[in-house]
Amino acid sequence: MAHTVKAVAELAGISVRTLHHYDEIGLLKPAQVSASGYRLYTQSDLERLQQVLYFKELGFGLHEIKEIIDSPGFDRKRALLEHRQLLAERQNRIEKLIHSVDRTLEAMERGIQMAEKDMFEGFDHTKYEEEARQRWGHSEEYRQSEQRTKKYTKADWAQIQQESGAVYQGLVSVMDRDPADPEVQEWVRQWHEQINKWFYQCSTEVFRGLGDMYVADERFTKNIDKYATGLAAFMKEAMHVYCDRLEGK
Amino acid sequence: MAHTVKAVAELAGISVRTLHHYDEIGLLKPAQVSASGYRLYTQSDLERLQQVLYFKELGFGLHEIKEIIDSPGFDRKRALLEHRQLLAERQNRIEKLIHSVDRTLEAMERGIQMAEKDMFEGFDHTKYEEEARQRWGHSEEYRQSEQRTKKYTKADWAQIQQESGAVYQGLVSVMDRDPADPEVQEWVRQWHEQINKWFYQCSTEVFRGLGDMYVADERFTKNIDKYATGLAAFMKEAMHVYCDRLEGK
DNA sequence: CTAAACTATCACGTTACGTGAGGGTCAACA
DNA sequence: TGTTGACCCTCACGTAACGTGATAGTTTAG
Incomplete structure:
Protein backbone atom coordinates (compact mmCIF):
# COMPACT_ATOMS: atom_id res chain seq x y z
CA MET A 1 0.00 0.00 0.00
CA ALA A 2 2.98 2.23 0.48
CA HIS A 3 5.10 3.62 -2.32
CA THR A 4 8.82 3.88 -2.85
CA VAL A 5 10.51 6.95 -4.21
CA LYS A 6 10.25 6.27 -7.93
CA ALA A 7 6.52 5.71 -7.81
CA VAL A 8 5.93 8.85 -5.79
CA ALA A 9 8.23 10.91 -7.97
CA GLU A 10 6.35 9.84 -11.07
CA LEU A 11 2.98 10.43 -9.50
CA ALA A 12 3.87 13.92 -8.45
CA GLY A 13 6.03 14.93 -11.40
CA ILE A 14 9.11 15.58 -9.30
CA SER A 15 12.52 13.90 -9.02
CA VAL A 16 13.70 11.25 -6.61
CA ARG A 17 16.40 13.68 -5.55
CA THR A 18 13.69 16.13 -4.58
CA LEU A 19 12.10 13.55 -2.33
CA HIS A 20 15.46 12.83 -0.73
CA HIS A 21 15.93 16.53 -0.20
CA TYR A 22 12.50 16.94 1.36
CA ASP A 23 13.25 14.07 3.70
CA GLU A 24 16.58 15.60 4.69
CA ILE A 25 15.07 18.94 5.57
CA GLY A 26 12.14 17.42 7.38
CA LEU A 27 9.59 18.75 4.95
CA LEU A 28 8.28 15.35 3.93
CA LYS A 29 9.52 12.38 5.87
CA PRO A 30 8.16 9.02 4.77
CA ALA A 31 5.88 7.46 7.34
CA GLN A 32 7.76 4.19 7.11
CA VAL A 33 11.25 2.98 6.31
CA SER A 34 11.81 -0.62 5.28
CA ALA A 35 14.35 -2.93 6.94
CA SER A 36 16.74 -2.24 4.05
CA GLY A 37 16.35 1.53 4.44
CA TYR A 38 13.87 2.17 1.66
CA ARG A 39 11.56 5.12 2.11
CA LEU A 40 7.90 4.09 2.09
CA TYR A 41 5.30 6.77 1.54
CA THR A 42 1.70 6.33 2.69
CA GLN A 43 -1.52 8.01 1.60
CA SER A 44 -1.09 10.54 4.36
CA ASP A 45 2.37 11.37 3.02
CA LEU A 46 0.90 11.92 -0.42
CA GLU A 47 -1.62 14.33 1.03
CA ARG A 48 1.16 16.29 2.67
CA LEU A 49 3.16 16.24 -0.55
CA GLN A 50 0.18 17.66 -2.39
CA GLN A 51 0.11 20.56 0.05
CA VAL A 52 3.85 21.07 -0.27
CA LEU A 53 3.58 21.25 -4.04
CA TYR A 54 0.69 23.71 -3.94
CA PHE A 55 2.63 26.03 -1.64
CA LYS A 56 5.72 25.65 -3.76
CA GLU A 57 3.74 26.42 -6.88
CA LEU A 58 2.56 29.60 -5.23
CA GLY A 59 6.07 30.81 -4.53
CA PHE A 60 6.76 29.78 -0.93
CA GLY A 61 10.22 28.61 0.10
CA LEU A 62 10.59 25.15 1.52
CA HIS A 63 11.42 26.37 5.00
CA GLU A 64 8.34 28.55 4.98
CA ILE A 65 6.19 25.67 3.79
CA LYS A 66 7.40 23.49 6.59
CA GLU A 67 6.56 26.09 9.22
CA ILE A 68 3.11 26.66 7.86
CA ILE A 69 2.13 23.02 7.49
CA ASP A 70 3.63 22.09 10.85
CA SER A 71 1.89 24.85 12.78
CA PRO A 72 -0.77 23.58 15.18
CA GLY A 73 -3.64 25.38 13.54
CA PHE A 74 -2.96 24.17 10.01
CA ASP A 75 -6.16 23.05 8.35
CA ARG A 76 -6.01 21.14 5.10
CA LYS A 77 -9.39 22.25 3.89
CA ARG A 78 -8.71 25.88 4.56
CA ALA A 79 -5.39 25.54 2.80
CA LEU A 80 -7.02 24.14 -0.31
CA LEU A 81 -9.48 27.00 -0.40
CA GLU A 82 -6.63 29.49 -0.08
CA HIS A 83 -4.67 27.75 -2.82
CA ARG A 84 -7.64 27.96 -5.08
CA GLN A 85 -7.97 31.69 -4.60
CA LEU A 86 -4.30 32.32 -5.13
CA LEU A 87 -4.24 30.18 -8.24
CA ALA A 88 -7.16 32.17 -9.61
CA GLU A 89 -5.13 35.30 -9.02
CA ARG A 90 -2.23 33.71 -10.79
CA GLN A 91 -4.53 33.40 -13.76
CA ASN A 92 -5.20 37.12 -13.56
CA ARG A 93 -1.53 37.80 -13.70
CA ILE A 94 -1.06 35.65 -16.77
CA GLU A 95 -3.97 37.43 -18.35
CA LYS A 96 -2.05 40.62 -17.80
CA LEU A 97 1.02 39.17 -19.46
CA ILE A 98 -1.02 38.09 -22.45
CA HIS A 99 -2.58 41.50 -22.62
CA SER A 100 0.84 43.05 -22.56
CA VAL A 101 1.97 40.83 -25.44
CA ASP A 102 -1.04 41.95 -27.43
CA ARG A 103 -0.33 45.56 -26.78
CA THR A 104 3.28 45.17 -27.75
CA LEU A 105 2.26 43.54 -31.01
CA GLU A 106 -0.23 46.29 -31.67
CA ALA A 107 2.35 48.97 -31.04
CA MET A 108 4.67 47.25 -33.45
CA GLU A 109 1.98 47.07 -36.13
CA ARG A 110 1.25 50.73 -35.75
CA GLY A 111 4.89 51.68 -35.61
CA ILE A 112 4.39 53.53 -32.34
CA GLN A 113 6.27 53.31 -29.13
CA MET A 114 4.72 51.59 -26.20
CA ALA A 115 4.67 53.19 -22.79
CA GLU A 116 7.56 51.73 -20.90
CA LYS A 117 5.55 50.72 -17.88
CA ASP A 118 3.10 48.87 -20.08
CA MET A 119 5.91 46.81 -21.56
CA PHE A 120 6.40 45.07 -18.25
CA GLU A 121 2.86 44.77 -17.05
CA GLY A 122 2.40 41.51 -15.18
CA PHE A 123 6.03 40.62 -14.56
CA ASP A 124 6.11 41.84 -11.00
CA HIS A 125 5.81 38.78 -8.82
CA THR A 126 6.26 40.51 -5.52
CA LYS A 127 2.73 41.80 -5.13
CA TYR A 128 1.20 38.39 -5.59
CA GLU A 129 3.74 36.56 -3.54
CA GLU A 130 3.50 39.02 -0.70
CA GLU A 131 -0.23 38.54 -0.62
CA ALA A 132 0.19 34.80 -0.55
CA ARG A 133 2.57 35.07 2.38
CA GLN A 134 0.36 37.38 4.32
CA ARG A 135 -2.42 34.87 4.08
CA TRP A 136 -0.21 32.53 6.05
CA GLY A 137 1.29 34.96 8.49
CA HIS A 138 4.52 35.26 6.60
CA SER A 139 4.45 38.94 5.80
CA GLU A 140 7.36 41.11 4.74
CA GLU A 141 7.71 42.20 8.36
CA TYR A 142 7.93 38.61 9.53
CA MET B 1 16.33 59.49 -22.39
CA ALA B 2 18.28 56.58 -21.01
CA HIS B 3 17.62 54.99 -17.64
CA THR B 4 19.88 53.94 -14.82
CA VAL B 5 19.51 50.69 -12.96
CA LYS B 6 17.02 51.71 -10.31
CA ALA B 7 14.55 53.09 -12.82
CA VAL B 8 14.77 50.00 -15.01
CA ALA B 9 14.52 47.68 -12.05
CA GLU B 10 11.35 49.39 -10.89
CA LEU B 11 9.85 49.44 -14.36
CA ALA B 12 10.41 45.76 -14.86
CA GLY B 13 9.79 44.55 -11.32
CA ILE B 14 13.26 43.05 -10.88
CA SER B 15 16.24 43.89 -8.69
CA VAL B 16 19.28 46.02 -9.46
CA ARG B 17 21.37 42.97 -8.67
CA THR B 18 19.52 41.10 -11.41
CA LEU B 19 20.46 43.78 -13.91
CA HIS B 20 24.07 43.58 -12.80
CA HIS B 21 23.95 39.84 -13.22
CA TYR B 22 22.44 40.07 -16.68
CA ASP B 23 25.16 42.52 -17.69
CA GLU B 24 27.88 40.23 -16.34
CA ILE B 25 26.65 37.22 -18.28
CA GLY B 26 26.08 39.21 -21.45
CA LEU B 27 22.35 38.68 -21.45
CA LEU B 28 21.48 42.36 -21.27
CA LYS B 29 24.30 44.82 -21.63
CA PRO B 30 23.34 48.48 -21.40
CA ALA B 31 23.76 50.31 -24.68
CA GLN B 32 25.66 53.07 -22.92
CA VAL B 33 27.87 53.51 -19.90
CA SER B 34 28.39 56.97 -18.44
CA ALA B 35 31.81 58.49 -17.81
CA SER B 36 31.46 57.55 -14.15
CA GLY B 37 30.61 53.96 -15.00
CA TYR B 38 26.84 54.12 -14.63
CA ARG B 39 24.84 51.72 -16.78
CA LEU B 40 22.46 53.55 -19.10
CA TYR B 41 19.64 51.56 -20.69
CA THR B 42 17.93 52.70 -23.88
CA GLN B 43 14.55 51.87 -25.37
CA SER B 44 16.13 49.09 -27.36
CA ASP B 45 17.54 47.63 -24.15
CA LEU B 46 14.07 47.69 -22.62
CA GLU B 47 12.71 45.80 -25.59
CA ARG B 48 15.35 43.15 -25.14
CA LEU B 49 14.65 43.00 -21.42
CA GLN B 50 11.01 42.43 -22.15
CA GLN B 51 11.94 39.42 -24.26
CA VAL B 52 14.27 38.14 -21.59
CA LEU B 53 11.54 38.32 -18.99
CA TYR B 54 9.01 36.56 -21.19
CA PHE B 55 11.41 33.69 -21.80
CA LYS B 56 12.29 33.55 -18.15
CA GLU B 57 8.64 33.51 -17.21
CA LEU B 58 8.19 30.51 -19.49
CA GLY B 59 10.91 28.52 -17.79
CA PHE B 60 14.02 29.06 -19.91
CA GLY B 61 17.43 29.34 -18.29
CA LEU B 62 19.40 32.51 -18.79
CA HIS B 63 22.04 30.85 -20.95
CA GLU B 64 19.32 29.43 -23.16
CA ILE B 65 17.64 32.78 -23.45
CA LYS B 66 20.84 34.42 -24.53
CA GLU B 67 21.41 31.86 -27.26
CA ILE B 68 17.91 32.18 -28.60
CA ILE B 69 17.77 35.96 -28.68
CA ASP B 70 21.26 36.25 -30.07
CA SER B 71 20.70 33.79 -32.90
CA PRO B 72 20.67 35.42 -36.36
CA GLY B 73 17.12 34.43 -37.19
CA PHE B 74 15.54 35.74 -34.02
CA ASP B 75 12.39 37.68 -34.81
CA ARG B 76 10.76 39.78 -32.13
CA LYS B 77 7.29 39.53 -33.56
CA ARG B 78 7.43 35.79 -33.92
CA ALA B 79 8.72 35.56 -30.38
CA LEU B 80 5.80 37.53 -29.03
CA LEU B 81 3.35 35.29 -30.83
CA GLU B 82 5.05 32.23 -29.38
CA HIS B 83 5.02 33.72 -25.89
CA ARG B 84 1.35 34.34 -26.21
CA GLN B 85 0.62 30.76 -27.08
CA LEU B 86 2.75 29.39 -24.31
CA LEU B 87 1.19 31.71 -21.77
CA ALA B 88 -2.24 30.53 -22.84
CA GLU B 89 -1.07 26.99 -22.23
CA ARG B 90 0.22 28.02 -18.84
CA GLN B 91 -3.31 29.05 -18.09
CA ASN B 92 -4.52 25.62 -19.07
CA ARG B 93 -2.13 24.13 -16.61
CA ILE B 94 -3.31 26.36 -13.80
CA GLU B 95 -6.85 25.49 -14.72
CA LYS B 96 -5.87 21.88 -14.11
CA LEU B 97 -4.44 22.76 -10.72
CA ILE B 98 -7.63 24.55 -9.77
CA HIS B 99 -9.64 21.60 -10.97
CA SER B 100 -7.51 19.30 -8.88
CA VAL B 101 -8.11 21.46 -5.80
CA ASP B 102 -11.82 21.23 -6.41
CA ARG B 103 -11.70 17.50 -6.74
CA THR B 104 -9.66 17.17 -3.59
CA LEU B 105 -12.19 19.27 -1.70
CA GLU B 106 -15.02 17.20 -3.08
CA ALA B 107 -13.36 13.96 -2.08
CA MET B 108 -12.91 15.33 1.40
CA GLU B 109 -16.56 16.35 1.61
CA ARG B 110 -17.63 12.90 0.56
CA GLY B 111 -15.15 11.19 2.79
CA ILE B 112 -13.78 9.22 -0.13
CA GLN B 113 -10.26 8.72 -1.25
CA MET B 114 -9.04 10.46 -4.33
CA ALA B 115 -7.15 8.65 -7.04
CA GLU B 116 -3.51 9.27 -6.37
CA LYS B 117 -2.70 10.43 -9.86
CA ASP B 118 -5.50 12.95 -9.71
CA MET B 119 -4.03 14.47 -6.59
CA PHE B 120 -1.10 15.76 -8.56
CA GLU B 121 -2.77 16.73 -11.76
CA GLY B 122 -1.15 19.83 -13.20
CA PHE B 123 2.06 19.86 -11.18
CA ASP B 124 4.22 18.37 -13.88
CA HIS B 125 6.11 21.23 -15.43
CA THR B 126 8.24 19.17 -17.73
CA LYS B 127 5.71 18.63 -20.48
CA TYR B 128 5.04 22.30 -20.89
CA GLU B 129 8.61 23.38 -20.56
CA GLU B 130 9.78 20.78 -23.02
CA GLU B 131 7.28 22.04 -25.52
CA ALA B 132 8.44 25.59 -25.00
CA ARG B 133 12.03 24.56 -25.61
CA GLN B 134 11.23 22.62 -28.72
CA ARG B 135 9.63 25.70 -30.17
CA TRP B 136 13.03 27.29 -29.99
CA GLY B 137 15.17 24.38 -30.98
CA HIS B 138 16.18 23.53 -27.47
CA SER B 139 14.81 20.05 -27.17
CA GLU B 140 15.73 17.48 -24.56
CA GLU B 141 18.12 15.94 -27.05
CA TYR B 142 19.83 19.26 -27.60
C1' DC C 1 20.64 -17.83 -10.27
C1' DT C 2 21.33 -13.49 -12.82
C1' DA C 3 20.87 -9.13 -14.59
C1' DA C 4 18.39 -5.14 -14.66
C1' DA C 5 15.90 -2.00 -12.07
C1' DC C 6 15.49 0.08 -7.85
C1' DT C 7 17.22 1.73 -3.47
C1' DA C 8 20.49 4.17 -0.27
C1' DT C 9 24.17 7.79 1.09
C1' DC C 10 27.72 11.02 -0.05
C1' DA C 11 29.28 15.17 -1.90
C1' DC C 12 30.53 18.40 -5.33
C1' DG C 13 28.43 21.43 -8.75
C1' DT C 14 24.91 24.50 -10.88
C1' DT C 15 21.72 28.38 -11.41
C1' DA C 16 20.19 32.82 -10.29
C1' DC C 17 20.57 35.79 -7.73
C1' DG C 18 20.63 38.05 -2.21
C1' DT C 19 23.40 40.40 0.87
C1' DG C 20 26.88 43.21 2.89
C1' DA C 21 31.24 45.76 2.47
C1' DG C 22 33.64 49.66 0.84
C1' DG C 23 33.86 53.48 -1.94
C1' DG C 24 32.66 56.86 -5.92
C1' DT C 25 28.92 60.16 -8.14
C1' DC C 26 24.93 63.15 -8.44
C1' DA C 27 21.71 66.58 -7.10
C1' DA C 28 19.25 69.47 -3.92
C1' DC C 29 19.83 72.49 -0.20
C1' DA C 30 21.97 75.60 3.19
C1' DT D 1 31.15 75.90 -1.70
C1' DG D 2 30.17 72.24 1.55
C1' DT D 3 26.93 68.74 3.12
C1' DT D 4 23.94 64.98 2.94
C1' DG D 5 21.10 61.56 1.20
C1' DA D 6 20.13 58.90 -2.75
C1' DC D 7 22.13 56.49 -6.29
C1' DC D 8 25.89 54.24 -8.56
C1' DC D 9 29.91 50.85 -8.89
C1' DT D 10 32.72 46.38 -7.98
C1' DC D 11 33.81 42.57 -5.09
C1' DA D 12 32.78 38.35 -3.08
C1' DC D 13 30.71 35.21 0.00
C1' DG D 14 26.30 33.00 0.87
C1' DT D 15 21.69 30.97 -0.11
C1' DA D 16 17.96 27.97 -1.90
C1' DA D 17 16.79 24.00 -4.31
C1' DC D 18 18.04 20.80 -6.19
C1' DG D 19 21.18 18.08 -10.47
C1' DT D 20 24.68 14.93 -11.21
C1' DG D 21 27.87 11.22 -10.66
C1' DA D 22 30.04 7.79 -7.69
C1' DT D 23 29.67 3.71 -4.93
C1' DA D 24 27.31 0.06 -3.08
C1' DG D 25 23.17 -2.58 -1.18
C1' DT D 26 18.25 -4.58 -2.34
C1' DT D 27 14.41 -6.22 -5.12
C1' DT D 28 12.21 -8.38 -8.90
C1' DA D 29 11.31 -10.67 -13.19
C1' DG D 30 13.01 -13.96 -16.42
Missing part, protein backbone atom coordinates in the same frame (compact mmCIF):
# COMPACT_ATOMS: atom_id res chain seq x y z
CA ARG A 143 10.63 37.89 7.01
CA GLN A 144 12.54 41.03 7.84
CA SER A 145 12.37 40.09 11.49
CA GLU A 146 13.66 36.60 10.77
CA GLN A 147 16.45 37.98 8.67
CA ARG A 148 17.60 40.31 11.41
CA THR A 149 17.14 38.13 14.44
CA LYS A 150 18.97 35.14 13.07
CA LYS A 151 22.21 36.93 13.70
CA TYR A 152 21.43 38.01 17.26
CA THR A 153 23.62 36.83 20.09
CA LYS A 154 22.56 35.86 23.57
CA ALA A 155 23.56 39.33 24.69
CA ASP A 156 21.31 40.83 22.04
CA TRP A 157 18.41 38.73 23.24
CA ALA A 158 19.05 39.62 26.84
CA GLN A 159 18.97 43.29 25.93
CA ILE A 160 15.78 42.87 23.94
CA GLN A 161 14.21 41.07 26.85
CA GLN A 162 15.22 43.80 29.25
CA GLU A 163 14.06 46.64 27.04
CA SER A 164 10.71 45.11 26.21
CA GLY A 165 10.19 44.10 29.80
CA ALA A 166 10.71 47.70 30.82
CA VAL A 167 8.07 48.87 28.35
CA TYR A 168 5.59 46.24 29.46
CA GLN A 169 6.12 47.12 33.10
CA GLY A 170 5.81 50.79 32.29
CA LEU A 171 2.54 50.22 30.50
CA VAL A 172 1.23 48.11 33.35
CA SER A 173 1.94 50.91 35.77
CA VAL A 174 -0.19 53.37 33.78
CA MET A 175 -3.00 51.03 32.85
CA ASP A 176 -5.42 52.91 35.07
CA ARG A 177 -5.04 55.97 32.88
CA ASP A 178 -6.59 57.03 29.60
CA PRO A 179 -4.78 55.50 26.60
CA ALA A 180 -4.18 59.03 25.33
CA ASP A 181 -2.30 60.00 28.49
CA PRO A 182 1.16 61.47 27.73
CA GLU A 183 3.02 58.89 29.75
CA VAL A 184 1.10 56.06 28.17
CA GLN A 185 1.92 57.47 24.78
CA GLU A 186 5.59 57.76 25.68
CA TRP A 187 5.73 54.05 26.50
CA VAL A 188 4.00 53.29 23.20
CA ARG A 189 6.51 55.45 21.34
CA GLN A 190 9.28 53.46 22.95
CA TRP A 191 7.60 50.22 21.95
CA HIS A 192 7.38 51.42 18.36
CA GLU A 193 11.02 52.43 18.48
CA GLN A 194 12.10 49.04 19.78
CA ILE A 195 10.29 47.18 17.06
CA ASN A 196 11.97 49.34 14.43
CA LYS A 197 15.31 48.86 16.13
CA TRP A 198 15.22 45.14 16.75
CA PHE A 199 12.75 43.54 14.38
CA TYR A 200 11.51 45.33 11.31
CA GLN A 201 10.66 48.62 9.69
CA CYS A 202 7.33 49.34 11.27
CA SER A 203 5.14 51.83 9.46
CA THR A 204 2.21 53.49 11.23
CA GLU A 205 -0.15 51.23 9.36
CA VAL A 206 1.69 48.10 10.37
CA PHE A 207 1.97 49.27 13.98
CA ARG A 208 -1.75 49.85 14.12
CA GLY A 209 -2.36 46.40 12.63
CA LEU A 210 -0.03 44.91 15.21
CA GLY A 211 -2.16 46.44 17.95
CA ASP A 212 -5.19 44.83 16.41
CA MET A 213 -3.45 41.51 16.35
CA TYR A 214 -2.64 41.73 20.09
CA VAL A 215 -6.35 41.39 20.66
CA ALA A 216 -7.42 39.32 17.69
CA ASP A 217 -4.75 36.66 17.95
CA GLU A 218 -5.06 34.62 21.09
CA ARG A 219 -1.38 33.81 21.21
CA PHE A 220 -0.44 37.48 21.44
CA THR A 221 -3.16 38.19 23.98
CA LYS A 222 -2.14 35.31 26.18
CA ASN A 223 1.52 36.28 26.06
CA ILE A 224 1.02 39.97 26.79
CA ASP A 225 -1.62 39.47 29.44
CA LYS A 226 0.95 37.53 31.44
CA TYR A 227 2.13 40.93 32.59
CA ALA A 228 -1.32 42.05 33.59
CA THR A 229 -4.80 41.00 32.63
CA GLY A 230 -6.12 43.35 29.97
CA LEU A 231 -2.75 44.67 28.95
CA ALA A 232 -3.13 43.50 25.34
CA ALA A 233 -6.41 45.37 24.95
CA PHE A 234 -4.97 48.43 26.61
CA MET A 235 -1.98 48.41 24.31
CA LYS A 236 -4.21 48.13 21.28
CA GLU A 237 -6.15 51.23 22.29
CA ALA A 238 -3.00 53.17 23.13
CA MET A 239 -1.35 52.14 19.88
CA HIS A 240 -4.36 53.28 17.91
CA VAL A 241 -4.22 56.71 19.61
CA TYR A 242 -0.51 56.90 18.92
CA CYS A 243 -1.02 56.09 15.24
CA ASP A 244 -3.89 58.54 14.89
CA ARG A 245 -1.62 61.23 16.19
CA LEU A 246 1.25 60.26 13.91
CA GLU A 247 -1.05 60.34 10.91
CA GLY A 248 -2.56 63.64 11.99
CA LYS A 249 0.80 65.37 11.60
CA ARG B 143 20.31 19.71 -23.91
CA GLN B 144 21.54 16.17 -23.41
CA SER B 145 24.00 16.70 -26.19
CA GLU B 146 25.26 19.91 -24.66
CA GLN B 147 25.58 18.29 -21.29
CA ARG B 148 27.69 15.45 -22.65
CA THR B 149 29.83 17.28 -25.12
CA LYS B 150 30.93 20.00 -22.76
CA LYS B 151 33.25 17.49 -21.13
CA TYR B 152 34.81 16.16 -24.34
CA THR B 153 38.51 16.52 -24.93
CA LYS B 154 40.25 17.21 -28.21
CA ALA B 155 40.91 13.50 -28.51
CA ASP B 156 37.21 12.82 -28.09
CA TRP B 157 36.40 15.27 -30.85
CA ALA B 158 39.01 13.80 -33.12
CA GLN B 159 37.50 10.37 -32.63
CA ILE B 160 34.01 11.66 -33.27
CA GLN B 161 35.22 13.34 -36.42
CA GLN B 162 36.86 10.16 -37.62
CA GLU B 163 33.93 7.90 -36.85
CA SER B 164 31.33 10.13 -38.42
CA GLY B 165 33.51 10.75 -41.41
CA ALA B 166 33.73 7.01 -41.96
CA VAL B 167 29.96 6.71 -41.90
CA TYR B 168 29.49 9.60 -44.31
CA GLN B 169 32.05 8.14 -46.70
CA GLY B 170 30.44 4.75 -46.40
CA LEU B 171 27.07 6.16 -47.24
CA VAL B 172 28.43 8.09 -50.15
CA SER B 173 29.89 4.91 -51.58
CA VAL B 174 26.48 3.21 -51.60
CA MET B 175 24.40 6.12 -52.72
CA ASP B 176 23.66 4.46 -56.04
CA ARG B 177 21.79 1.68 -54.23
CA ASP B 178 18.31 1.40 -52.85
CA PRO B 179 17.99 2.92 -49.37
CA ALA B 180 16.77 -0.45 -48.12
CA ASP B 181 19.98 -2.15 -49.24
CA PRO B 182 21.61 -4.17 -46.41
CA GLU B 183 24.89 -2.31 -46.62
CA VAL B 184 23.14 1.05 -46.62
CA GLN B 185 21.19 -0.04 -43.61
CA GLU B 186 24.35 -1.14 -41.84
CA TRP B 187 25.85 2.33 -42.23
CA VAL B 188 22.64 3.85 -40.91
CA ARG B 189 22.71 1.51 -37.93
CA GLN B 190 26.23 2.70 -37.21
CA TRP B 191 25.11 6.32 -37.50
CA HIS B 192 22.34 5.68 -35.00
CA GLU B 193 24.80 4.00 -32.71
CA GLN B 194 27.21 6.89 -32.86
CA ILE B 195 24.56 9.43 -31.96
CA ASN B 196 23.54 7.35 -28.96
CA LYS B 197 27.17 6.96 -27.98
CA TRP B 198 28.37 10.52 -28.37
CA PHE B 199 25.41 12.85 -28.19
CA TYR B 200 22.07 11.76 -26.81
CA GLN B 201 19.66 8.91 -26.29
CA CYS B 202 18.14 8.65 -29.72
CA SER B 203 14.80 6.88 -29.90
CA THR B 204 13.47 5.60 -33.20
CA GLU B 205 11.07 8.46 -33.32
CA VAL B 206 13.76 11.04 -32.75
CA PHE B 207 16.06 9.38 -35.28
CA ARG B 208 13.33 9.51 -37.88
CA GLY B 209 12.70 13.17 -37.08
CA LEU B 210 16.41 13.84 -37.40
CA GLY B 211 16.34 12.41 -40.90
CA ASP B 212 13.49 14.76 -41.74
CA MET B 213 15.48 17.66 -40.43
CA TYR B 214 18.46 16.80 -42.66
CA VAL B 215 16.24 17.75 -45.57
CA ALA B 216 13.99 20.37 -44.02
CA ASP B 217 16.69 22.40 -42.34
CA GLU B 218 18.98 24.04 -44.81
CA ARG B 219 21.89 24.11 -42.42
CA PHE B 220 21.88 20.32 -42.10
CA THR B 221 21.42 19.83 -45.82
CA LYS B 222 24.26 22.15 -46.68
CA ASN B 223 26.60 20.50 -44.18
CA ILE B 224 25.87 16.93 -45.18
CA ASP B 225 25.83 17.56 -48.92
CA LYS B 226 29.42 18.69 -48.61
CA TYR B 227 30.27 15.00 -48.78
CA ALA B 228 28.16 14.46 -51.89
CA THR B 229 25.26 16.24 -53.45
CA GLY B 230 22.04 14.57 -52.46
CA LEU B 231 23.51 12.78 -49.45
CA ALA B 232 21.15 14.46 -46.99
CA ALA B 233 18.08 13.32 -48.92
CA PHE B 234 19.51 9.83 -49.31
CA MET B 235 20.15 9.60 -45.60
CA LYS B 236 16.65 10.69 -44.82
CA GLU B 237 15.20 7.92 -46.93
CA ALA B 238 17.56 5.32 -45.52
CA MET B 239 16.86 6.43 -41.97
CA HIS B 240 13.13 6.15 -42.54
CA VAL B 241 13.55 2.57 -43.80
CA TYR B 242 15.75 1.78 -40.82
CA CYS B 243 13.17 3.14 -38.39
CA ASP B 244 10.30 1.36 -40.11
CA ARG B 245 12.16 -1.88 -39.65
CA LEU B 246 12.96 -1.17 -36.03
CA GLU B 247 9.34 -0.41 -35.34
CA GLY B 248 8.18 -3.45 -37.25
CA LYS B 249 9.88 -5.76 -34.77
